[in-house]
Amino acid sequence: MAETMMAYPELRHPFExxxxxxxxxxxxxxxxxxxxxxxxxxxxxxxIDPADLSRINGFELKPEGACRGDLCIPLPDGALVExxxxxxxxxxxxxxxxxxxxxxxxxxxxxxxxxxxxTRDDMRVNAMAPDLxxxxxxxxxxxIADLKGKKALIxxxxxx
Amino acid sequence: MFDVPVWQQLYTxxxxxxxxxxxxxxxxxxxxxxxxxxxAANPTYVQVIDPDHLVSSAxxxxxxxxxxxxxxxxxxxRIDEGTYSKIHTFGEGDQAFEFGNDVYAPAVKDWVAKGxxxxxxxxxxxxxxxxxxxxxxxxxxxxxxxxxxLFRAHGQEAKAERYWEMARSLNPDSINFLRQDLTLSEExxxxxxxxxxxxxxxxxxxxxxxxxxxxxx
Numbered sequence: 001m002a003e004t005m006m007a008y009p010e011l012r013h014p015f016e017x018x019x020x021x022x023x024x025x026x027x028x029x030x031x032x033x034x035x036x037x038x039x040x041x042x043x044x045x046x047x048i049d050p051a052d053l054s055r056i057n058g059f060e061l062k063p064e065g066a067c068r069g070d071l072c073i074p075l076p077d078g079a080l081v082e083x084x085x086x087x088x089x090x091x092x093x094x095x096x097x098x099x100x101x102x103x104x105x106x107x108x109x110x111x112x113x114x115x116x117x118x119t120r121d122d123m124r125v126n127a128m129a130p131d132l133x134x135x136x137x138x139x140x141x142x143x144i145a146d147l148k149g150k151k152a153l154i155x156x157x158x159x160x
Numbered sequence: 161m162f163d164v165p166v167w168q169q170l171y172t173x174x175x176x177x178x179x180x181x182x183x184x185x186x187x188x189x190x191x192x193x194x195x196x197x198x199x200a201a202n203p204t205y206v207q208v209i210d211p212d213h214l215v216s217s218a219x220x221x222x223x224x225x226x227x228x229x230x231x232x233x234x235x236x237x238r239i240d241e242g243t244y245s246k247i248h249t250f251g252e253g254d255q256a257f258e259f260g261n262d263v264y265a266p267a268v269k270d271w272v273a274k275g276x277x278x279x280x281x282x283x284x285x286x287x288x289x290x291x292x293x294x295x296x297x298x299x300x301x302x303x304x305x306x307x308x309x310l311f312r313a314h315g316q317e318a319k320a321e322r323y324w325e326m327a328r329s330l331n332p333d334s335i336n337f338l339r340q341d342l343t344l345s346e347e348x349x350x351x352x353x354x355x356x357x358x359x360x361x362x363x364x365x366x367x368x369x370x371x372x373x374x375x376x377x
Contacts, residue, residue, distance in 0.1 A: 013188065013190050013211045013309055013312070013313040015313040015314075018310065018313075020310060020314050020316075027310070029306050029307060029310060031214060032210075032212050032214050032306075099296065100299075101296050101297075101299045102300070102303050103300060103303045103304045103323065103326065105307060105311075105323075108311075110307060110310060112303040112306050112307035112310070113303055114299035115217070115218075115299060120294075123219075123291060124288065124291060124293065125288065126288075127235055127236045127237075127287040127288050127291070128235055128236070129230045129234050129235070130218040130219070132214065132215070132218045134208045134210070134214070134215070135208070136207055136208050137191070137195070137207045137208070137209060142206060142208075144230065144234070145234065147180055147230065147234070148232060148233065149178070149232050150179065150232060151179050151180070151230065151231055151271070151272055151275070152229075152230040153180070153181050153182070153227060153228075153268055154184065154215065154227060154228050155181070155182070155183055155184065155225060155226070155227035155243050156185075156186050156210075156215055156224045156225055156226050157161055157164060157183065157186070157224055157225050158186045158194075158224045158336075158339070158340075159189060159193050159194055160339050160340060160348075160349035160350075
């Protein structure tokens with residue numbers, strides 16, 4: 001998973017550091033990540049520069065499909081789109097292909113994606129902990145996958 | 161939040177370099193709200209403030225406090241229980257009430273000491289049986305909640321509320337989304353609305369947590 005939850009202790013919420021609907025830009029949320037794209041295709045679909053995919057959700061395009069770690073998902077027909085002489089990756093089409101729900105605020109040009117369901121299969125089937133990256137209060141990133149060799153208790157609370 | 165300092169006591173008692181305790185605030189109020197509560201406990205465990213409720217989303221928790229035990233191989237060996245650090249008592253006399261339990265913290269100690277030989281370690285089948293399965297609507301609710309957070313972080317309250325409402329309607333089982341939203345209401349997170357929803361929740365036989373099946377030793 002891409003590094004999530006940027007540490008901005010001075011901010012109420014990390015998303016404060018992400019511009020919304022600045023001139024011509026598009027915002028994509030995935031996990032705790034907020035990525036601002038300045039170059040996207042036009043139309044109702046979210047067409048991104050293929051090079052931007054990995055910083056959005058940690059997947060990379062390879063000959064066998066969109067891959068993250070050991071997981072590779074073959075691309076659906078029409079995933080790569082030609083528009084205005086440039087090649088784009090249809091991120092919303094890919095989401096529909098893999099059963100990944102999303103919510104879009106088209107007016108503000110923000111797309112918020114849920115997890116790719118296949119990334120949760122190892123927990124659902126084998127009880128393996130999710131590949132989660134958390135930033136602690138000091139700004140250090142802790143990846144659950146890096147804790148191997150140690151026991152970990154992860155416990156939630158809230159002020160409310 | 162009453163458990164925050166008690167987890168530190170447990171962490172100090174366990175004192176094992178091969179044990180990591182990660183305590184996570186599910187709080188859109190962020191550092192301003194959760195930070196002082198952490199600081200008051202002088203914690204040495206890993207402290208995370210999680211305004212987007214990513215941890216609850218990743219483990220499919222619907223309420224706090226909840227937890228997962230992860231072994232040395234990265235396998236979950238217990239999950240999704242009412243993980244209180246002790247029995248908390250409030251008020252006096254007829255007004256006194258208690259919540260929590262006094263079996264969970266000793267179970268954690270036992271597991272850290274004995275590993276796979278601890279009676280509290282569950283099989284993969286038990287654990288997967290206890291992991292809630294998220295529907296497409298529940299996954300979409302996570303996306304809507306975060307979208308609301310983005311707009312709230314930019315002061316766009318109307319849109320923020322619209323997407324939080326969407327999250328609540330797509331995942332009505334999430335007590336986290338409900339109570340986080342109610343923090344912004346006059347009645348607060350433990351008022352009439354919350355108790356109304358809880359009454360309905362219980363009458364429909366839903367569980368906030370999987371059964372805490374730990375015998376007192």
